[in-house]
Amino acid sequence: MPQTIAGRIEEIIAPYLSLEGPAMPTLHAVQAAYGFVPDAAVPVVALALNLSRAEVHGLVSFYHDFRREPAGRTVLRLCRAEACQARGAERVAAHAAAALGVGWHETTPDGAITLEPVFCLGLCAAAPCGTVNERTVARLDEARLDAILEAAR
């Protein structure tokens, strides 16, 4: 019998329920499994943590990291904070947006790349920087970015 989504989510979150303050590790686990926090997870998590659905929704919407929809296959995050701006981050970001034909928080129509802002990766002495999925990249310029986009297409 195929497993229901609620059943699968219960399995995913089970190891975290005995922690002190389990909500954040629980939601991180859901997002790690699905790539986002499906709407169907909200009531399951709420019941398991003895919270209201509104409270769980409040968490998912408050924290920038939690997505409510799937992202593209590659998530390109570019730092927009001051130290990166001082080294041309805005110019590099404009180049990325133009090359992809998307704005911040948007995904290319083919589902390949999602462009997101990030505020500081702690690589401020090698600015501008960003992440390509789990990998951090620094000393970015237009040419390096083009190579990254090429590889992600």
Added chain:
Amino acid sequence: MRIFVPGDALAASVGADEVAAALRLACPDATIVRNGSRGLAWLEPLVEVETPEGRIGYGPVAAGDVPGLLAAGFLEGGAHPRRVGPPEEHPFLARQTRVTFARCGITDPLSLAEYASLGGLAGLRRVLTMDGPAIIQDLAESGLRGRGGAGFPTGIKWRTVLQAPAHQKYIVCNADEGDSGTFADRMVMEGDPFLLIEGMVIAGIAVGATRGYVYLRSEYPHAIAVVNQAAAIARREGLLGSSVLGSAHAFELEIRVGAGAYVCGEETSLLDSLEGKRGQVRAKPPLPAVAGLFGCPTVVNNVLSLAAVPDILRPGGAAAYQALGIGRSRGTMPVQLAGNVARGGLFEVPFGMTLGELVMDIGGGTATGRPVRAVQVGGPLGAYFPPALFDTPFDYEAFTARDGLIGHGGVTVFDDTVDMARMARFAMEFCATESCGKCTPCRIGSTRGVEVLDQIIAGDTGRLGLLEELCDTMKFGSLCALGGFTPYPVMSAVRHFPEDFRPRLPMAAE
């Protein structure tokens, strides 16, 4: 033979993993150690080889440089355009006083034996023979103040927690280093994680807390991995657990990952986030020292504060730490040079060096070679200083006297192409994006601030008075530093760079 290739996030982001792979292939007999970073960011990846004459550095090295380096005899320290020489003799390192960063970049971050052989655990071993009040007395005498930005005396905070009666107390490490231009916490966690763990264990013993949490931002995946591995090793080796180093003290440590909210760097919203709530700021009082995590007395300290503790508690450490610095700013500050700077990185120095020395002498001015126009000190909530204020010494009170703050010690350099009205607008925009929404001056004020700055940028300079009033309201009416300090970058930009807030002339036709 050992070759050191930093595994630090910055080095990895500029190709260190590829360099390590190339070296493994080319030198199968060598041991490749993934050390922390020395903090000479412009030379990363800074590869070091162990020779009879000591370690010799080469940087920045790309994977493609490996055959050429080998041909030049770099395994014996041979000459090559990338040769830096012995790293300790490099002026950038030779001019530092490394206390917190004494081991960072030298050791394998996950070798507890190496940590102990280079002075690690000396503080903890001494603390095991002392009682709480005596430990805190030492800490108070060192003059250590919170390195997260507020500069509150750490000894007073710990004493409050010690004296609070409770069945459970907590040590919480604030590793939510969200300020742009700062990366010292990250470097400690990635380069010398046992130092942080030792500091937290000492804090637990001092105040009677048996549980600790590291609240680590999700933007630091390398640090998350290293601190988790270090905690597992510490547990296995008896540094953590029911009997710390065989003593009667227990201390358990858990690492919790944030979720991209800047405001969680504020201690009370961090506690709410740890408890599983939205990271919203709490009204104070009660102080976290009295009613913190789950309502229990809690020490909340920044990574750098906790990382300074083991050295202070070693025999004679408090007096040695107190002897450094100026005025009421004692000890060292790990200054972080960032942004448009020729020689960026981590520069640990006793308080008192001037901003100009740091930016021009140490940092070498801008990376682009253009004149320095503005320097933001203390992250996104810090003031912009023009070169006219470069005589300001790095000291909590001296920066306050000039309407600035040193914050977490980040120094972000901008050249003369920066548009300060845009930077002021960005400060308001950032506050609007990251506001937790709890208090009105921050939640509404930041959005109104963006609008007013848009009007000013469009030429309506009559709105400058309104901007100042708005900043006053935010400064004095906000619950925490996010709304309360956003006026620093905004008003310092207006005050020191008024020419950027005047109506702009249309570009003349060429």
